Amino acid sequence: MKKALYLILIVAAALLLFSCSFFGGGGTEARTEAVPDSTSTSPVTEAPTMEATEPPEGTETETEVPTETETATAEETALPGPPEITYDVNAHLGSKRVLIDAGHGFADPGCTSDYLNGVYESQITYEVATLLAQKLTEKGYEPVMLRGTDSFPSVAEIRAAVAELGMFSRDDILYENNIFDAYERTLWGNVIHRRNPVALMISLHVNALPTAEYVRGTELYYTVDNGCAEPSAKLTAFIETKLKTAFPDTRLRTEGCVWNDSYIVTKWTEMPSVLVEMAYATNPEDAELLFDDAWRDKYTSALAEAIDSYIATRS
Numbered sequence: 001m002k003k004a005l006y007l008i009l010i011v012a013a014a015l016l017l018f019s020c021s022f023f024g025g026g027g028t029e030a031r032t033e034a035v036p037d038s039t040s041t042s043p044v045t046e047a048p049t050m051e052a053t054e055p056p057e058g059t060e061t062e063t064e065v066p067t068e069t070e071t072a073t074a075e076e077t078a079l080p081g082p083p084e085i086t087y088d089v090n091a092h093l094g095s096k097r098v099l100i101d102a103g104h105g106f107a108d109p110g111c112t113s114d115y116l117n118g119v120y121e122s123q124i125t126y127e128v129a130t131l132l133a134q135k136l137t138e139k140g141y142e143p144v145m146l147r148g149t150d151s152f153p154s155v156a157e158i159r160a161a162v163a164e165l166g167m168f169s170r171d172d173i174l175y176e177n178n179i180f181d182a183y184e185r186t187l188w189g190n191v192i193h194r195r196n197p198v199a200l201m202i203s204l205h206v207n208a209l210p211t212a213e214y215v216r217g218t219e220l221y222y223t224v225d226n227g228c229a230e231p232s233a234k235l236t237a238f239i240e241t242k243l244k245t246a247f248p249d250t251r252l253r254t255e256g257c258v259w260n261d262s263y264i265v266t267k268w269t270e271m272p273s274v275l276v277e278m279a280y281a282t283n284p285e286d287a288e289l290l291f292d293d294a295w296r297d298k299y300t301s302a303l304a305e306a307i308d309s310y311i312a313t314r315s
């Protein structure tokens, strides 16, 4: 009896040691992510739609913002996470490349409003992203634009890259509705990063909340539960500080997202990442700023300075 008990204890200890090292104990670089609860209400993705009613991105915990329309959207677009992703969480260290994700594009124009005079989010994000790229170049960085103005990777190209690099992908949602959406762009960003590491990915978006036009300001989102959670939080903190200094009177909200209420571009990314909802298209004052060259200049300068400060602390 005693011998059997010792044997059981030895086997149990060995199993415990194995599982600790496999799941990232002892400072290993790889990290395995847990399966998120697909029954919960929130991962929010942006609806690929031509309408002016983009889901209110990330407003679920904002007490001042009505949430009734958002809940329905979240349920419709709920997306289970990957069962397991293993990647080098330190690949970003030392890189001077900055991946800029200009939100939406091509068949997915993003949001608009009566205040944007027929212009859509995808055009604004691309113009601001281009300005940010210039400023980063001036600071000695190599900006990499995740999308261009007239081309994007095909399903076949993404599939081939994913296979070549041994990455995880979900074929069932790859190019759903023929849209290069949050999932595809995150996957493509990871491909770019695995081929030649980037220091970080910054996603630029314009927010919209037609049911509450008074809501304005910037919102920042980052993940708190993937392998790059810690540097993502630091990056976001630098951006928050610089934007607060540049625009002291503007509302600024920052949220660390767990999987169940996070965006794909902050969660499935394999590098430090931040989602910047620059301003609200549905607020008249914010909408005016989005076209204001002086505002764009100041805003992208703050972002570039924040990125510069963040990278300086990491390399």
Ligand SMILES: [Zn+2]
Residues within 6 Å of the ligand: 046, 054, 057, 103, 104, 110, 111, 121, 205, 206, 207
């Ligand atoms: Zn957007």
